[in-house]
Amino acid sequence: MTHTDDFGSLAADYWRTSIVDIHPGSIRVRGYPIQELIGAISFPQMIWLMLRGELPSPGQARLLEAALVASVDHGPHAPSIAISRMAVSCGLPLNGAMASALNTLDDVHGGAGQQAVELFHAIEREQAQGATLEAAVEQSIDAFIAENGKYLPGFGHRFHPVDPRAGRLLAMVDEAAAERVVPGHYAAIARGIEALLKTRKGRSIPMNIDGATAVIYAELGFEPELARGVFCLSRAVGILSHAWEQKGRAERNKGPMPRQMPYRYTGKAERHYPGDDQ
Incomplete structure (x- = not known):
């Protein structure tokens, strides 16, 4: 096995998944070709398949x-x-x-x-x-x-x-x-x-x-x-x-909330910094 093969194997294992298998011209979801699922199962069924690995009853x-x-x-x-x-x-x-x-x-x-x-x-x-x-x-x-x-x-x-x-x-x-x-x-x-x-x-x-x-x-x-x-x-x-x-x-x-509705302020009354000439 070459050095390049080692890295390829490492990357493949790093991103391993049992959910979807994609190759040029092929998409299989949990083993099912996607074209066989399209129009055949509902979205809730697809959710179940994705999360659980099998189709629900x-x-x-x-x-x-x-x-x-x-x-x-x-x-x-x-x-x-x-x-x-x-x-x-x-x-x-x-x-x-x-x-x-x-x-x-x-x-x-x-x-x-x-x-x-x-x-x-x-x-x-x-x-x-x-x-x-x-x-x-x-x-x-x-x-x-x-x-x-x-x-x-x-x-x-x-x-x-x-x-x-x-x-x-x-x-x-x-x-x-x-x-x-x-x-x-x-x-x-x-x-x-x-x-x-x-x-x-x-x-x-x-x-x-x-x-x-x-x-x-x-x-x-x-x-x-x-x-x-x-x-x-x-x-x-x-x-x-x-x-x-x-x-x-x-x-x-x-x-x-609508701008016409005021909020209630509960902090200090107006006060001034001691250095201000007021």
Whole structure:
């Protein structure tokens, strides 16, 4: 083997991937020639193939698509959406606005789905050690609150008394469980959390979109971090839509609130530097 071959082998190993194999006139995704996939599979199926290495069953693809559709948008007041609009009005192109908005989908705004899957997994681990569902839920919720505070990801909503998206998603999970597409285990865990919250609070605190989609991602076997990643794919559609709408308006430097609305100053009263001749 020549010195050049050594470097070629080093580079090939350095950028090794099992996702795509590209040669002149050939593109194979997870082994499938791309031309055989075009027009034959849906975008949710393609997402699954890229992330998981195999094509999903029709039932799995249907659930993934439902989660993607449900999460695309939540109005211009959602921080990621608002940022996309402000960014466009400041002169950014669509891709720049999308990047700015997607970067806000962190632990507080956008991270609840991942956190809910992590919580479901913690409860599952307690069950695996012999705890009943009720005991596992109570122990895991108490541990979560002790570490993270009283906010519970995936339950309750600041705007919707009952999230209109969650019920439909959970019904689809139940249908899929009945057809043995998914086990239904995580749906039972999430409902166990709802039951505990109702007992402790004395009122219903139902699942929101983050909790319902977390059930789907957990049922489908997606790791917690991928739950957030797939949510970002979904919300990118809403971000793009709002950025494009904003681009059609003659507004410049759009701020977080109308200019006619004043802010409240809470600092020192006017004062002067001692050296000033006043």
